[in-house]
Amino acid sequence: MNKYQIIHDELLKKINDGKYPEDAKLPSDFALMNRYHVARETSRKAVAMLVDEGYVMRIKGRGTFVINQNRYSFPISHVESYRELAARLNLNERTQLDAISDKDVPLVFDYGEQVPLPATEIVRIRYLDNEPVIIDRDYVLKDVVPEIKSLSASLSLFELFEQKLGLVISYAKKTITIETANTLDRQLMSLTEPMSIVVIRSETFLNDGRIISFTESRHRGDRFKSVEFSRRH
């Protein structure tokens, strides 16, 4: 584990535990240097991560302060799996595996070449508080992962990629649009009335630049909420 990562994690834990509550002042660069016996740039890197993540803000001449925290909703801007999300929010969550089959990546994903991309399609329905609210369709490219067993698909795909296969996920590109619920949506989510669906389509990339999967995540519009933290550029 890197030094700056350790410092970051310890500070973040204290923020989440309320030891640094809202508006509290974090230790200064020099205080962190002494406490952890590191160079100043190392302690600054740890704090810079917290700034990036929206936990604290730094004010020149004054100090580093904890930002008012209520980021309890579905985050769009992070690559985060459903299981990680549910664990973080302490929600009663359940995932039902609907189907696994071989299927090319659909053309709604606007990947460059117009050649069919062989993939494994995994359809899952996500329940929060026993209500079906999300339909996930993952297309895992056969090029990268030739076969997926049914057992592991009921767990997290990210867990499979990272822990079992040793692949490292680097980033994703997501597109968010609004669509009207189609017949399949209504059926899978038990909808009786017309409903807007928030559609999040993403391509996930490995750290060597290869695409590993395309994902379509369809959220009930009336259950969807996202909270974002954004910095001024």
Added chain:
Amino acid sequence: MNKYQIIHDELLKKINDGKYPEDAKLPSDFALMNRYHVARETSRKAVAMLVDEGYVMRIKGRGTFVINQNRYSFPISHVESYRELAARLNLNERTQLDAISDKDVPLVFDYGEQVPLPATEIVRIRYLDNEPVIIDRDYVLKDVVPEIKSLSASLSLFELFEQKLGLVISYAKKTITIETANTLDRQLMSLTEPMSIVVIRSETFLNDGRIISFTESRHRGDRFKSVEFSRRH
């Protein structure tokens, strides 16, 4: 201007101009050190910004590479004004100032205290290609900006804050939900049918920690698209 900012801007310009096209390799840390006569950490900081912004990816032992770029849609995760967006996308854009008046911040914004917050309400309608697609309601706190003249409100609020008033915007917190178009939406956007509206509510903070404004931005659901770049944490 900082050295790392200069290097960042020059690299970004070359990416946007196509001098570093997709998958192209950027100069290495050491090449940038020599070209700009800076220390390695300085050149690395410039590239780190490009990584943060999703323009490039770094692979250990290989190099730094330009990522496939098609981020041409409405960005949620940046604090970016409508004018900046339209300019970047080269869209035919027009803004119509609907009203300026004194009004407390509505309670839909979930700010802590339940005391009324006096503000200036600015209602603007945004046209893209001569079609009304966005309704913006800004509530600028009287505490920070006591008075807003009608003239400046037809321009960008951010321009007013930063250039005329010398205020520095630091970050924003945005909430995204889906609602059904209300009567006022239908009227202002000339909608005849029921329509989903993407509602983005944000609080904008200054670099001294004060809130300067609350904003509600209502987008036609069928014209809304957002492309996000997200890193794995």
Added chain:
DNA sequence: CAGTGGTCTAGACCACTCT
């Protein structure tokens, strides 16, 4: 093996804030 990015050090000078 040389080249690359990742981490880390021990300094330095500056601008800003608060007392």
Added chain:
DNA sequence: GAGTGGTCTAGACCACTGA
């Protein structure tokens, strides 16, 4: 003036990649 964060330097060692 003391304390803080912002920038910058000139090194160092490491892990990984590709020829």
